[in-house]
Amino acid sequence: MPKLLHRMVWPETGQPVDALIKFEKAGPGKYQDILVLEDWAYGVHERFGLPVPARVLLHDDYGNQILATTRFDRIEGRPVPCESLYGALKILNRKIFETPFTDAFKTEPNFLQVSQALMSPRTGMSADPGADGASMFSRIVLSFLICNGDLHLKNTSILGGRGQARLSPVYDPAPMRLYGSGDDNLTAISFGGLRFFRSKIPEGFGAKLAELGTHFGLRPSRAKSVISDALELTARATEEIAMAGAAENIVLAFGQLQGPVREELKAAVLRNTHAGA
Numbered sequence: 001m002p003k004l005l006h007r008m009v010w011p012e013t014g015q016p017v018d019a020l021i022k023f024e025k026a027g028p029g030k031y032q033d034i035l036v037l038e039d040w041a042y043g044v045h046e047r048f049g050l051p052v053p054a055r056v057l058l059h060d061d062y063g064n065q066i067l068a069t070t071r072f073d074r075i076e077g078r079p080v081p082c083e084s085l086y087g088a089l090k091i092l093n094r095k096i097f098e099t100p101f102t103d104a105f106k107t108e109p110n111f112l113q114v115s116q117a118l119m120s121p122r123t124g125m126s127a128d129p130g131a132d133g134a135s136m137f138s139r140i141v142l143s144f145l146i147c148n149g150d151l152h153l154k155n156t157s158i159l160g161g162r163g164q165a166r167l168s169p170v171y172d173p174a175p176m177r178l179y180g181s182g183d184d185n186l187t188a189i190s191f192g193g194l195r196f197f198r199s200k201i202p203e204g205f206g207a208k209l210a211e212l213g214t215h216f217g218l219r220p221s222r223a224k225s226v227i228s229d230a231l232e233l234t235a236r237a238t239e240e241i242a243m244a245g246a247a248e249n250i251v252l253a254f255g256q257l258q259g260p261v262r263e264e265l266k267a268a269v270l271r272n273t274h275a276g277a
């Protein structure tokens with residue numbers, strides 16, 4: 001996908017803004033409707049209370065799409081320190097972090113390693129580990145419910161200088177499971193010792209996801225309510241993407257990918273509730 005970092009006149013304010021600008025050609029190409037879906041996915045994160053950059057979705061008379069987001073690594077044109085989770089974690093353990101994603105059937109790198117590094121005051125990755133842990137867990141849960149199988153270690157960053165670093169705003173939240181080259185990986189990163197292969201939901205997925213929340217500093221009941229809230233927020237996803245202009249085949253494919261994940265997570269939240277009652 002062509003994209004570029006450029007200063008542009010922001011349509012709403014008429015002011016020059018440093019932006020990341022992505023382009024999508026009209027028509028049913030490999031990434032059909034991806035920018036409409038990415039724009040929608042940003043909205044989902046925003047409604048969930050997560051930080052997102054300001055954005056604008058534009059199109060020309062031929063239906064070519066442009067999605068611009070304001071750069072969060074610039075303040076008044078000056079750079080703010082920014083490092084991907086991959087870069088940050090690789091400093092801690094070069095051997096484990098050979099790739100920013102977990103290969104099929106492997107268990108490293110994983111989200112437990114992310115939580116340990118993020119929550120530890122020794123790494124200095126977050127000036128507010130409680131808030132950033134909760135934020136990271138919400139992003140992971142949402143990724144499953146919006147068919148984003150691409151939340152790898154370069155799609156989240158640490159932003160800000162020493163003593164002030166925080167998790168970056170959300171970026172690149174597109175439902176990439178729709179566009180895999182012959183695959184539709186449930187996740188780019190493993191957790192709970194689970195081994196993932198393409199769209200297969202491994203045994204214990206829901207329970208392990210709830211458990212992952214505790215490693216990001218949440219009480220078990222809070223981790224469960226994050227999952228319940230995310231389920232509720234994404235319940236009408238297919239209607240929403242249709243309304244946003246996604247083609248019928250895209251809406252159908254989205255529903256087929258999202259459905260089994262929803263069922264699994266609903267069952268896990270219920271199971272846990274009964275177990276805890």
Ligand SMILES: Nc1ncnc2c1ncn2[C@@H]1O[C@H](COP(=O)(O)OP(=O)(O)OP(=O)(O)O)[C@@H](O)[C@H]1O
Nearest residue numbers: 001003020053069070071072073154155157171172
């Ligand atoms: N709003 C933003 N402000 C600053 N940097 C950003 C912003 N959005 C994305 N980036 C940076 O630009 C990179 C590419 O953007 P993005 O991840 O959205 O595109 P992509 O199409 O997935 O590209 P890639 O395959 O390189 O990940 C990101 O990995 C991130 O470092």
Ligand SMILES: [Mg+2]
Nearest residue numbers: 154155171172
């Ligand atoms: Mg990316």
